[in-house]
Amino acid sequence: MLILGAFNLFVGRLYLIPSESMEPTLNGCAGCDGDRIFVNKLAYLGDSSPHPGDVVVFRGPDSWNGSYTSQRSRNDVIRGIQNAASVVGIIAPDENTLVKRVVATGGQTVQCRAGDPGIMVNGKKVDDEFTEKPMSNPVDPATGSQACQGPYFGPVTVPQDNLWVMGDNRTNSLDSRGHMGDELQGTVPVENVVGRVEAIVLPFGRTGFVDNPDIQHN
Template sequence: MTNEFTEDTLQSSRDRRRDAAPKGGGWKIFLRDLVIIFVAAILISFLIKTYLVRSFYIPSTSMVNTLQVDDRILVNQLEPRFFPISHGDVVVFTDPGGWLPPVSNVPDNWFVGAVDGVLAFVGLSAPDSSNHLIKRVIGLPGDTIECCNEFGQLVVNGIPLEEPYIVLPDAVTKVTPEDFSVTVPDDSIWVMGDNRYNSADSAAHRDDPTGGFVKIDSVVGRAFLISWPTERWGTLDNYPTTFQQVTQNDE
């Protein structure tokens, strides 16, 4: 009798819960959970894009052969925010002042602009890539950079650099067109493109009000990965061997 009563009671309880459940509640709960997951994914992507990693595309040939036009790269924004910039790093930075011509970011139509805005919000698009520059760090605060020695090499703090990453025109051995000697201010870096004769870099802007220097505060982050196209996927080297003696002297 006790077992029968217990089973009847449990069955009645299940029936009441089933009857009390709102009809059609299953798909509503599913949609609610789907919206929560979607919003959470958007927020996480936004936080990653804002504080950790951003995507940029390469609009010019100034970093050939390291980077090709329309390559997509990932940029680590923890450097220089939490970690110092190193010699040889490939960095993305905002225009120091007059390095870039004015550009129009007006989209072809409102729909394209809306989609690009959403993708940019989560870090999957980089509509402001044309407002940024990407170069290799040659000089850190306090460094003296000279061009060029008798072999056409850059000299940093008295150390000539063997630069395997640069591209020069045929029969040219001098690593940059013009001679110069500069000392980097405490709050800045000196940057140069790997495609030295086709790069509007620090050397090309040394007579500007900026002096060719890039404020460390202008650096968005260090490019560390080519993410697209897939056949060019790979990490970006900062060539520590090239700058080994310079770094040792700094220490």
């Protein structure tokens, strides 16, 4: 148990995808058998940091946690058992952990305005071939566009040591775009990142590595 606990704490652990916000890359929905993913906690050791295109698990900043409800029991004994089980990876940590794709990093400017061909970072369109198509929800042409895959936003210059993150299911994801009014302009501190998503472990029919492409290659 100690070895398993140390592995989960320092090396990596499994997480369950609870929603549809990262489809088609990661599957999850209410009442279905969501993907279980392996998150590599060693991916960003030392001078390494998340790159545009990486799929990351992170702890939600304070402004992202308004609707989070603890899943722990109010009974002290049961809660203690749950916390112990969390250490060895049997159940999830009691924190608002989310999974999104990094689109822009510190110092970069991200936007999607009327006339833009897609999400723009430093004036260039980022790759969006991995996003959900056709889109899950309609886009109001008065406030957004098909190219933006949702409402217009930006420009936002990402603070140093922060990330702009978005779901692959762009019209069904509450991500950086939905938190632009907070003190971080919707961005997420790098220190909040738990690790990089490397693979889908379960269900067996979907087992495989998760692609973390360079979306700013052009």
